Amino acid sequence: MPEVTVISEDVAALARGREILRAAVFRPDVTNVEPEEFSRRLVGRTLRGTGRRGKVIVLDFGEVVGLVHLVISGRVLRLPEWREPDRMNTAVLEFEGEGEPLVLAFTRLWLGYFDLYEPGEEDKHPLISRLGPDPFSGDFTVEYLASAFDGKTSVKGLLLDQSVVAGLGNIYVDEVLFAAGVHPTRKAHTLGREEIQKIHAATCDILRRAIGLRGTTFDSYHDAFGETGKFQHQLKVFTRAGEPCPQCATEIIKSRVAGRGTHACPSCQHVS
Numbered sequence: 001m002p003e004v005t006v007i008s009e010d011v012a013a014l015a016r017g018r019e020i021l022r023a024a025v026f027r028p029d030v031t032n033v034e035p036e037e038f039s040r041r042l043v044g045r046t047l048r049g050t051g052r053r054g055k056v057i058v059l060d061f062g063e064v065v066g067l068v069h070l071v072i073s074g075r076v077l078r079l080p081e082w083r084e085p086d087r088m089n090t091a092v093l094e095f096e097g098e099g100e101p102l103v104l105a106f107t108r109l110w111l112g113y114f115d116l117y118e119p120g121e122e123d124k125h126p127l128i129s130r131l132g133p134d135p136f137s138g139d140f141t142v143e144y145l146a147s148a149f150d151g152k153t154s155v156k157g158l159l160l161d162q163s164v165v166a167g168l169g170n171i172y173v174d175e176v177l178f179a180a181g182v183h184p185t186r187k188a189h190t191l192g193r194e195e196i197q198k199i200h201a202a203t204c205d206i207l208r209r210a211i212g213l214r215g216t217t218f219d220s221y222h223d224a225f226g227e228t229g230k231f232q233h234q235l236k237v238f239t240r241a242g243e244p245c246p247q248c249a250t251e252i253i254k255s256r257v258a259g260r261g262t263h264a265c266p267s268c269q270h271v272s
């Protein structure tokens with residue numbers, strides 16, 4: 001989610017207040033409207049602002065709202081000039097402006113989408129309607145987490161569940177649980193109050209720091225401003241299987257929890 005926040009803010013910084021001159025999608029299945037309608041509904045609209053709901057980027061064009069879900073290495077790139085969409089640059093928008101053209105490409109959307117909704121209707125989107133509280137909202141409290149951590153599901157599975165907490169991804173869940181000293185396989189109902197407080201504090205702290213460092217990127221991707229994320233250098237356990245734990249030097253173990261590759265220190269992170 002830090003990556004989504006960064007992309008959403010980048011798009012706003014570049015394109016807010018600008019009108020769309022051209023808009024196109026590569027294939028009908030990356031959006032919920034016909035390709036011609038995608039273009040017709042966006043051209044002439046001005047980007048008023050951007051936001052994020054869970055992992056979905058919200059683009060506010062006034063009379064129409066764009067919902068963009070970038071999955072697995074989907075990006076927003078700034079192209080030097082207009083280019084018809086292709087398999088890589090799946091949706092392309094050109095904005096008016098003085099001087100250089102501003103062309104943004106939303107990449108690899110065959111795994112995600114760029115849907116158009118009427119204003120106010122976006123709450124009905126399947127990925128938004130079931131979202132739990134955002135970690136940066138006032139609803140995300142220790143009390144809330146304590147009430148959600150009920151039952152025998154693993155704590156990792158619950159934190160990945162977007163209906164429990166909105167926007168947390170695999171990397172950050174592993175880092176949060178390491179910071180909190182809780183093993184990912186722990187059944188949620190076994191967690192003590194102090195552990196839940198640590199998970200809550202670590203979630204806020206790690207997400208904030210990751211956004212400050214423009215997220216985590218494992219490839220050579222440069223964002224719309226030509227920068228890369230820097231949080232990968234701060235990761236304590238994720239992708240560090242076989243390396244010594246930064247706290248106790250025990251070997252970090254990779255396993256599978258809740259269907260996802262999971263990294264943990266068997267010594268620092270309590271299994272019960």
Ligand SMILES: [Zn+2]
Pocket residue numbers: 245246247248249250265266267268269
């Ligand atoms: Zn350790």
